[in-house]
Amino acid sequence: MRELVISGDGDHQAATHAGRGSERLIAGRYLLHGVLGRGGMGTVWRARDQLLDRPVAVKELHILPHGDEEQRIRVRRAIREARAVARVPHPHAVGIHDLVEAEDRLWIVMELVEGPSLAHRIAETGPLAPRHAATFGLQLLDALEAVHAAGTLHRDVKPANVLLRPGGDAVLTDFGIAALDDGEFLTTTGELVGSLEFMAPERVMGAEVGPASDLWSLGATLATVCGGQSPFRRPARPATLHAVAYEAPVLPDRLGPLRPVVEALLRKSPDERPSAAGTRAALRRVAAGEADAGPLPSATERVLRPSAPVADADTVTSGPGRLVPAGGTVPTASHTTSLRPCPGQPSRPAGPRRVLWALAGTAVLAAGVVGGLFLGGVLPLKADPKTTTAGRTVESATGWQPVSGVSVQQGDKVTVRFLSGEWTADHRNMPMTGPAGYDADTDRLLDGAKDCKVKPAAPFGTLLAHLVGERDFPVHSVGRKLTFRAAGDGTLHLGMNDAAGSCSEDNKGTMTVRVSVTHQP
CATH class of the missing domain: 3.30.200.20 (Phosphorylase Kinase; domain 1)
Incomplete structure (x- = not known):
C-alpha cells in the first residue's frame, strides 16, 4: 500500500491502514x-x-x-x-x-500533504547540499514570518515537522499544536530527531520566548539536514538539555557557506541572533551559490553612528544606550551627544575622579563577564539562589526512583515538570501514553490488572511523585506539572503508576522531568 506522510508529532511515516476508527x-x-x-x-x-x-x-x-x-x-x-x-x-x-x-x-x-517529511528524506538519501538546505530555509522562514505577523509562534520547528510536496517545496506543519504545552515541553516519540534538540535555550530554561526562538529552531533544523546530525544531540535527554542551554553547537565542515548562518541563528541569547531580514539575505546568498553568506548582525545592536554622516568622533543617541533594530534607521535626535571633550574640559578625568571612572568601568566589565559566564554555562543559571534544580529520567519498569541532587525539607516548594518522553504499561497490547496516563476508555482495558496500580484513583501510566521520609506522605499524580509544599523532610521519588515487580515486566519507555525545590528561609 502506498506510503503517506502527514503533519503531526509522530514519525510521519506510518503506512495507511484500517484502524479502530475506520469509517467513523x-x-x-x-x-x-x-x-x-x-x-x-x-x-x-x-x-x-x-x-x-x-x-x-x-x-x-x-x-x-x-x-x-x-x-x-x-x-x-x-x-x-x-x-x-x-x-x-x-x-x-x-x-x-x-x-x-x-x-x-x-x-x-x-490539508493532506502526500509526501515524506524532511526527516524521513534525510534518513533515506543523506544530508542536503548547503544550497538545497538554504532554499528550504528560505521557504520555512517565509512561513514563520507570516505566522509571527499573525501574533503567534510555532514552537516546534524541526525536520520531522517539515513535509515535502510532490513538487519538492517544503511545508511547515503543526502550527498551533505546540501551544498546547502552555510553556511546557511537548511529548516526543523518538523519531529521527527529538524535539528537545530543537528547543531554543530560553525555552529550555523557562524564560520568555518570541519569534527569535523559532529562528533558533530553524537554525538547528538547517544544521541537522545539511550537516547530517543534530548539533545538540547527546546520549541522554538531560545531557541534551544541558547542551542546548550551555554548550556550543557541534557543526561539521560540510555546512560550508551555510555555517555562519547556522552559528548566528544558534546564539544563546535571543537578542544576539540575526533578524528575519538578515537571515533571509544570508540564505539567499547561499542558495544562489555564493561562497560567503555576508554579514549577520544581531537582531538588536548598539548604534555608534547615525544614518547621516557626522564627524568620526560623534555619535547620536536617543536615550542612554538605546538599542536599535539591525538595519533600522537611527531617528534624528534633537540633541547630539558628542564624544569630543567640551572646550576647557580635560580629555579624561584626573586624580580621584579618574580612579572612580576606572572602578565604574571595571564594574561594568565584570558584570558583562559574569553575564557571559551565565549564558555560556560556566556558572549555574538559577532564578533564585535558594532554588535547587535537577533532571531525572524515570524508567517505566523500575518502580520508585529517587531524585538525586535535591533535598526536601518541611515547608519547601517542590515542582516536578514533565519535559519529554512516553511509556506504556503493556508494550505488546497497549499504546504509548504521556505523563497523565491513559484516558478512561483505554484505562478500562486494563481493569483485570487494576491491583497493580500504585495510586488506584489514577489511570495506568500516570507519572507519580512520592516524598519518602520518616512520615507516611501521600502519592501525587504529576501530569505535565506538579507543585506542592512538603509536609516534612524526605527524598523525592518518581515512578509510573504500575507497581514494580511482575506488574511492570511488560512496561516500556521513559520520561524525563525537571525537579525544582525552593527552600524556605
Whole structure:
C-alpha cells in the first residue's frame, strides 16, 4: 500500500491502514478511513470532507476539551492559535481547514500533504547540499514570518515537522499544536530527531520566548539536514538539555557557506541572533551559490553612528544606550551627544575622579563577564539562589526512583515538570501514553490488572511523585506539572503508576522531568 506522510508529532511515516476508527464520522462531516501516524500529542487520520468532497487529514488531539481550569486554558490557547494560522494562508505552511469538538475531544482538520517529511528524506538519501538546505530555509522562514505577523509562534520547528510536496517545496506543519504545552515541553516519540534538540535555550530554561526562538529552531533544523546530525544531540535527554542551554553547537565542515548562518541563528541569547531580514539575505546568498553568506548582525545592536554622516568622533543617541533594530534607521535626535571633550574640559578625568571612572568601568566589565559566564554555562543559571534544580529520567519498569541532587525539607516548594518522553504499561497490547496516563476508555482495558496500580484513583501510566521520609506522605499524580509544599523532610521519588515487580515486566519507555525545590528561609 502506498506510503503517506502527514503533519503531526509522530514519525510521519506510518503506512495507511484500517484502524479502530475506520469509517467513523466526525462532526457529521469528516469520514475517517485509516491512521496515518501517531505521536505524543495526537493521532492523525486520513479522512474525507463529505461536504466539500475532498481528502483531508484530521488530527485527533490527546486532550479533552472539558476538564480542570488548566486544561481549559490549554484548549482555548490551541483554538486561538489554530484560528490565527488559518487566517494566514501560505504556500509553505500546512493549511488548517477546521477545528471541531467531537466524541469529547478536539480534532484539527488540515490539508493532506502526500509526501515524506524532511526527516524521513534525510534518513533515506543523506544530508542536503548547503544550497538545497538554504532554499528550504528560505521557504520555512517565509512561513514563520507570516505566522509571527499573525501574533503567534510555532514552537516546534524541526525536520520531522517539515513535509515535502510532490513538487519538492517544503511545508511547515503543526502550527498551533505546540501551544498546547502552555510553556511546557511537548511529548516526543523518538523519531529521527527529538524535539528537545530543537528547543531554543530560553525555552529550555523557562524564560520568555518570541519569534527569535523559532529562528533558533530553524537554525538547528538547517544544521541537522545539511550537516547530517543534530548539533545538540547527546546520549541522554538531560545531557541534551544541558547542551542546548550551555554548550556550543557541534557543526561539521560540510555546512560550508551555510555555517555562519547556522552559528548566528544558534546564539544563546535571543537578542544576539540575526533578524528575519538578515537571515533571509544570508540564505539567499547561499542558495544562489555564493561562497560567503555576508554579514549577520544581531537582531538588536548598539548604534555608534547615525544614518547621516557626522564627524568620526560623534555619535547620536536617543536615550542612554538605546538599542536599535539591525538595519533600522537611527531617528534624528534633537540633541547630539558628542564624544569630543567640551572646550576647557580635560580629555579624561584626573586624580580621584579618574580612579572612580576606572572602578565604574571595571564594574561594568565584570558584570558583562559574569553575564557571559551565565549564558555560556560556566556558572549555574538559577532564578533564585535558594532554588535547587535537577533532571531525572524515570524508567517505566523500575518502580520508585529517587531524585538525586535535591533535598526536601518541611515547608519547601517542590515542582516536578514533565519535559519529554512516553511509556506504556503493556508494550505488546497497549499504546504509548504521556505523563497523565491513559484516558478512561483505554484505562478500562486494563481493569483485570487494576491491583497493580500504585495510586488506584489514577489511570495506568500516570507519572507519580512520592516524598519518602520518616512520615507516611501521600502519592501525587504529576501530569505535565506538579507543585506542592512538603509536609516534612524526605527524598523525592518518581515512578509510573504500575507497581514494580511482575506488574511492570511488560512496561516500556521513559520520561524525563525537571525537579525544582525552593527552600524556605
